[in-house]
Amino acid sequence: MPTTSISYHVYVGGGPGDPNAIGFNMGLAAVQRDDVARNYPHAGPFHGFGGTVEVPLRGSQPVYVFAINGGGPTDVNQLMGAGTVNISNPLPETTITSGPPAQGTSPTVRFGFTANEASTFLCRIDQAAWSACSSPYVTTVSTYGPHSFQVYATDTEGAADPSPASYAFTVAAPPPPPAPPPVVDPTPPPPPPPTPTITLELRAVKKKSRLRVDIGPDLDPSNYRFTVQRRADGRWRTVKRTQTLGAQDVSIINLPSGRYRVVVPRQHDLAGTRAEARLRR
Structure with missing residues (x-):
């Protein structure tokens, strides 16, 4: 038994020379072991060892521990112990x-x-x-x-x-689309201005024997065309087609007694009109 600490090797998966074995040089067996000193008084207390190794092997594997150059009659590496360990497969994370x-x-x-x-x-x-x-x-x-x-x-x-x-x-559900803006009815355009209308005044003059026709507005130099109709047999019959004369747009027409209607058609961008009068002689 040597009196100084020795080196040791550990083999997992097989012994030295086994191609499946993985060996580790663990260094000196220099951990204090009082039990070694008690059993081998001449060796001293510093021959203990311990360690952890990592191997890519799983399942039941043989383990061998050898003392390196431990002395002895043949001065060979001595098998100090052997056993079997079961190496579990770590679960993935x-x-x-x-x-x-x-x-x-x-x-x-x-x-x-x-x-x-x-x-x-x-x-x-x-x-x-x-x-x-x-x-x-x-x-x-x-x-x-x-x-x-x-x-x-x-x-x-x-x-x-x-x-x-x-x-x-x-x-999350996407937010609903924004509500469409309220429909606002467009402001209706203002009604067109009324078409200017021709004014017409009929009067019986000269002791109600003549018909005075006054058409407005007064136009100068333009005149107004108009038709004179007489009521007969329940119908209006045209008796005269003429026009006003002069700046005042006035005509005086000599007619027999009867009921008359003057019709002024649309002209000069003015709406037409009509009126009635009665002549007596």
Whole structure:
């Protein structure tokens, strides 16, 4: 038994020379071990060792510990111990890295996610069936209101994340369009001014034996055309077609007794008119 600390190697998955083995040089076995000193008084208390190694192996694996140059009759590396460990497969952890606003109006949503080891992913919205997906994941929800997105990873060994990552969001209905402005009936145009009307005054003069026709407004030098009609046999019969003379637009017509009507047609942009009078002799 050496009196100084020795080096030791650890092999996992097989012994030295095994192509499947992974070896580690652990350095000196220099941890104080009083039990070593009690059992090997000449060795001293500083021959203990302990450590943790990480290997990419899973399942039941052999482990070997060798003392390096520990002395002895053959001066070879001595097997100090061997055993078997069961290395479990660590479960993947899923993380959502991005998502839509917690409150939004767009029904199309986009998510980013990852895992702490090489994995495939399954996703779902709300309580829909799980389906294969990859990051980024884009989908469209069919209803407004609160929703949830879930995703979990499955590593290359088939181990699945037992706690899917979750993301809550709400899609609000867009606001209704603004109400159209009230329909205002256009202000009706003012009625056209009335067409100026010709004025007509009939009088029996000269002891009611003649008909005085006074048409206005007075036009100079223009005159007014008019027709004189006499009532006979229940009808108006034209007896004279003439026009006014002079600046005052007055005519005096000698006619036999009877009932007369003077008709002034539209002219000079003035509406026509008519009037009646009776002559007596």
